[in-house]
Amino acid sequence: MTMSAVERMYLLFLFLAYAALMVVMFGFMGRMLRKGRDLEREVERLQAELGERAAPKAPPAVTPTVPGREVGHS
């Protein structure tokens, strides 16, 4: 089965259409990779911040944040 010149041209158009589609896909994936990395960084930052704030588990009356005498100290 041999192709005519017009059919060959269709194949060329098909190639060009796919090549253009790949450019769109490349741009989309690049954007997704960058956004994913940004998101991951933000989540890590939030986790770190939350970790620092949640560190003192005991109530302030027992471990006061302001320097001074401890509870029960005479």
Place this chain on the structure above:
Amino acid sequence: MTKRDWWMWPFLPVMWIACYLNFLWSPDDAQLGPSQRIFYFHMGAATVVLVAYTITLVSSIAYLVTRRLSWDRWAAASAEIGTVFTAMVLVSGILWGRAAWGVWWTWDPRLTTTVILWVIFAGYLLLREWSDNPERRALYSAVVAILAYVDVPIDYMAVRWWNSIHPVVITSQGIAMAPRMIVAMFVSMAALLYLFAIWMAIRLRLLRAEAGLADIKNRLFLAMQELEG
């Protein structure tokens, strides 16, 4: 795209080369004519399916052994992408079958086992949505993934074990195709595996961020409970 994603940059030329080889460089099939060209992406997508589900299997086993949730994320990401590629295999196969056999669908062993594989892994993805408990979800998913993988070798061997009209390209005597067709096939496989790798990176980053957000939500919930108490 950042500099750390440099490995993604060759994607465009690789895909262009694969498209050029598929559409313009490889010869027409003597009987099927230009419709043979569907085969290159069909075969490439099928290779990705095999790799994706194998990664799901290995990651699921690794999760059961180590109980580390990062393995569950690998299994989930790979299964998701594998399911999309299985759909690509089915659609391209249907189009090729219409040109080659004159029918859109036939219950051939290879076609049937492939559609079963697709349904099983779609079920796996649905199962993952059932539980909000990450450990429980990972445990059930790992067991289901291992059971689901049984269909992968059956799918591969279906054309050899039973009477099938599906062509067998890679045989013990070699690859039954013209040399240019073989080159186009392998380049397509490489290009689609590359696409799979990029897609995996995207999904894994999102799944890691999702897990991190769940962790933040839990910590905030506990902190609020402490305040209320």
